[in-house]
Amino acid sequence: MMDTDRELQPGVMPAAPYAARPPSPPAIMIPAPNFLKGNQPIVCTPSYANVDPFFLSATDLQIITRNRPQEAHDSVSDWAYxxxxxxxxxxxxxxxxxxxxxxxxxxxxxxxxxxxxxxxxSRLAQARIMGVDRVAKELGIRAEYVDVENNQGLIRSFPDTVRKINNHMLDVYRSQAVQTYDGDHRMQDGEIAINPNPEQFRRGRVLIFCETGNDRSAGVVIAYLMSVYGMDMIQACQFIQYRRFCVGLDEDLKYLLMTYEGILNAQKAVHRQQLLNPPTTGSPAATQSAGLGSASPHTAKTKRGIEDTMDTDDQDDMGGIENGYALDRDRYTDRPAFVPFVDVPDRTKT
Incomplete structure (x- = not known):
């Protein structure tokens, strides 16, 4: 809080305490799951209906997840420091x-x-700290890095990071493909068969880590749960904390994850609509989706501007101010009147 009494003129005082810092959004609370039965697990089930169809195919989703439901039980009673x-x-x-x-x-x-x-x-990367290339080379496993300067860089890395994990899972699976024959007929191109012997099949497994395993890397795992399993941010946070009780996310990372959830939902909605109504050949949308170039600005607009959503010809009742300048008025509707400073009565005159 800021003490402003000394800075004000005599006879004036603030009507309410205030701070000099910029306003901050409210904290995002991750509630504890409320189940009727004790120790009921949180279950997430992979479903293609929850996945961006442009991001994963149904076959790839089945290979990565094996369509197995994942359960997380409350570990607080069994957790040790x-x-x-x-x-x-x-x-x-x-x-x-x-x-x-x-x-x-x-x-x-x-x-x-x-x-x-x-x-x-990224500063640790420059100092070559947290490098695991030597261990990975000794064990014959893969090493990848997500080097970011801050949380803003982390959210930009989410799509590529999730893609790296999925591609690795698919590569491990397909590297164990065996050529099979049915009489004189060989399997068609694009078809693979995996040795069904569980003792010989090796599934990919990924370890995601940061300095503590409680913040930056936890955010990556939450983003993966939202992208591949279709969980919302709150559910993913609850799920991961059931498995690793010490996870702690700061408010900035929570808001970025909530923003990423909105981005994923928007992408899924747009891509599903594109599958239902594919663009015609030669249209600007088809050209863009095929990667043949961008549409001409004279033939199509890729995004609407805010000026497209309002009628600037009409005048409102605010002294002739156009609607374009009154868009911010709604947030003041029904707000009680507030006077920031009030006069202090002079008791010497009474």
Whole structure:
């Protein structure tokens, strides 16, 4: 709070306390799941209806998730402080933990990790800190990095990071394809068969980590749950905290994840509509979707401007101000009158 009494003229006082900092949005509360039955798990089930059809095919989704429901039980009663120093399986193929686990060769071998994904500050990358290339080379696994300067850079990296995880899962699966024959007929191009022997099949597993395994890397995992499993931000946060109780997200990261949820929902809606109503050949939309170039600005507008949503010919009742300048008026509707400063009665005159 700011003490302004000394800065005001005599006989004047503020009507309410105020601060000099810019206004901040309210905190996003992640409520504890409220179930009727004790220790009822949170279940997320993969469904193609929840996935952006331009992002994953139904076959790829089945390969990555095996269409298996994922359950998370409340771990607070079994959680120990030392558990934060190890990694927990968020999904049956996705682990989350601190950077120390990424250098634990025994842990990586015991859990069949096939890719290490580091979410680190770009300054650490310049200093070559949190590098796991040597461990990855020794174990014959893959190492990837998401180097960002801040949370804004993190949200921009989400689509590419999710794509890296999915591509790795698909690569591990397809690398174990075997050529099969049915009499004299070979399998058609594009078809693969996997050895059904579980002892010989090796599934991809990814370890995502940051310095603590509780913030930046947790945000990446939450973004993955929203992208591939269609969970909303609140559900994904609850799910991941059931698996790794020590996860703690700051308010900036929560708001960015909520923004990313809106971006995903918008992309899914647009792409589904495009599948239902494909653009005709030769149209600007078809040209853009085919990657043949952008549409001419004289033939089509890719986005509407705010001026397209209002009628500037009409005058409102605010002294002739056009609607274009009155768009911000709605947020003041029904707001009680407020006087920031009031006069202090002079008691010496009474």
């Amino acid at each position: 030392e558990d934060r120093r190890t990694a927990q399986p968020i999904l049956d193929f996705l682990y989350l933990g601190p950077s120390s686990v990424a250098r634990d060769r025994q842990f990586l071998q015991d859990h069949g990790i096939t890719m290490l994904l580091a979410a680190r500050d």
